[in-house]
Amino acid sequence: MAAKALTGLFRRLRRDPTGAEGETLACRHLEAQGFTILDRNFRCRSGEVDVVARHGETTVFVEVKGRGGRSHGEGFEGVSFGKRRRLVRAARLYAAARGLYDSPLRFDVISIEWEGTKPRIRHDRGAFDAEGR
Numbered sequence: 001m002a003a004k005a006l007t008g009l010f011r012r013l014r015r016d017p018t019g020a021e022g023e024t025l026a027c028r029h030l031e032a033q034g035f036t037i038l039d040r041n042f043r044c045r046s047g048e049v050d051v052v053a054r055h056g057e058t059t060v061f062v063e064v065k066g067r068g069g070r071s072h073g074e075g076f077e078g079v080s081f082g083k084r085r086r087l088v089r090a091a092r093l094y095a096a097a098r099g100l101y102d103s104p105l106r107f108d109v110i111s112i113e114w115e116g117t118k119p120r121i122r123h124d125r126g127a128f129d130a131e132g133r
Contacts, residue, residue, distance in 0.1 A: 047086030084132035
């Protein structure tokens with residue numbers, strides 16, 4: 001328990017935001033762009049989708065990637081082929097469970113790079129297709 005408390009304290013001191021903070025920023029960004037947030041952290045046996053949103057008639061499944069800097073590449077580069085495939089499977093289950101058969105689906109990636117305490121947001125619309133490519 002003490003180790004967990006210390007980890008949280010060190011994160012706040014370094015101003016290293018959690019994934020939830022990044023997802024909140026991503027949702028604010030999407031809403032400012034006219035998206036409606038439908039769901040966050042949708043989990044199923046196939047995987048997890050960080051944010052599910054609606055943009056016009058399109059249902060958008062969003063992977064949010066945060067980075068403390070560019071030493072490990074851009075956030076969108078961290079979405080591997082395997083991760084994309086899991087996202088697509090989870091999206092299909094989400095759409096089927098909610099009767100979204102006729103709704104176009106799209107897969108976006110939002111990268112959040114932290115420059116000190118200031119985030120830089122990059123939104124890649126249609127970052128990959130329903131085949132994970």
